[in-house]
Amino acid sequence: xxxVILGATKGMxxxxxxxxxxxxxxxxxxxxxxxxxxRSAADLEQRGRGKIRVHFGSCDLEKPEGFFTALQEADxxxxxxxxxxxxxxxxxVQSVLENELQYTHRLLTVNxxxxxxxxxxxxxxxxxxxxxxxxxxxxxxxxRGRKPVILYGxxxxxxxAYLEGLDHKHHADGLRVITVKPGFxxxxxxxxxxxxxxxxxxxxxxxxxxxxxxxGTPVLYTPRIWALIMLIIRWLPRFVxxxxxx
Numbered sequence: 450x451x452x453v454i455l456g457a458t459k460g461m462x463x464x465x466x467x468x469x470x471x472x473x474x475x476x477x478x479x480x481x482x483x484x485x486x487x488r489s490a491a492d493l494e495q496r497g498r499g500k501i502r503v504h505f506g507s508c509d510l511e512k513p514e515g516f517f518t519a520l521q522e523a524d525x526x527x528x529x530x531x532x533x534x535x536x537x538x539x540x541x542v543q544s545v546l547e548n549e550l551q552y553t554h555r556l557l558t559v560n561x562x563x564x565x566x567x568x569x570x571x572x573x574x575x576x577x578x579x580x581x582x583x584x585x586x587x588x589x590x591x592x593r594g595r596k597p598v599i600l601y602g603x604x605x606x607x608x609x610a611y612l613e614g615l616d617h618k619h620h621a622d623g624l625r626v627i628t629v630k631p632g633f634x635x636x637x638x639x640x641x642x643x644x645x646x647x648x649x650x651x652x653x654x655x656x657x658x659x660x661x662x663x664x665g666t667p668v669l670y671t672p673r674i675w676a677l678i679m680l681i682i683r684w685l686p687r688f689v690x691x692x693x694x695x
Contacts, residue, residue, distance in 0.1 A: 450473075450474040451477075451530040452475070453520070454536065455479040455480070455536065457489060457534075458485045462534070464652045465654075473500060477504045477527055478506075480507070481507065481508075483505075490503040504527065506523060520571065520574060532581060532583075533571045533584070534658075535564060536586045537559075540556070543596070556600070560605065561607040565607075568615070571583055581624065582626075583615075583625070588630060589630045589631065590606075591630070593682055594690075609628055627662060630669065632671070632678070633649065634651060653672060
């Protein structure tokens with residue numbers, strides 16, 4: 450496997466990169482901080498026992514004008530790639546987003562509009578070579594409008610709908626689209642928040658994601674208990690959703 454990972458230096462992205470390195474995948478890391486990328490690349494090469502190469506380059510989800518060049522450089526460095534994993538995103542709790550609308554605008558733009566544009570560039574490259582895998586981290590927050598995650602959830606709901614449509618349109622063309630819907634995961638993004646029941650660990654999520662990539666699973670809930678939880682939530686009547694704070 451030759452995989453490009455956007456957001457591989459922190460949280461779930463770092464754990465996914467490590468899991469892929471341990472399986473012998475050649476990796477290209479995309480991110481904003483060059484020093485952080487260099488440290489991550491060195492760590493991954495060590496975990497690959499010197500049998501893999503880890504490249505890295507610049508890409509900022511807030512600067513879509515750089516997406517084409519970033520993917521072009523990744524393609525050149527690895528002589529082509531077959532897998533792209535997108536884990537980068539912005540996050541804030543509902544109370545913060547309601548009171549800091551400039552940041553809310555950034556979050557909605559990065560998590561939905563810019564991520565979709567990045568995926569479109571990826572789609573074009575993968576389809577041009579006959580197919581490949583696009584794996585994107587969305588969230589269970591996008592399953593239904595819920596009080597604690599109205600704005601963040603809206604960004605992920607849009608992303609989930611886009612990824613499902615992409616799968617429907619291009620599956621027969623060889624493009625495998627994998628939508629990952631994590632529940633609460635203990636990362637720096639959620640640091641300081643009280644973990645709810647069934648909170649996941651990044652390494653556990655990474656194992657599930659790598660398995661989904663290998664199998665071509667179109668939708669992954671992780672930890673897996675969230676598939677059942679969200680099934681129940683999807684079927685709750687609106688008058689019940691108005692009364693609960695979930």
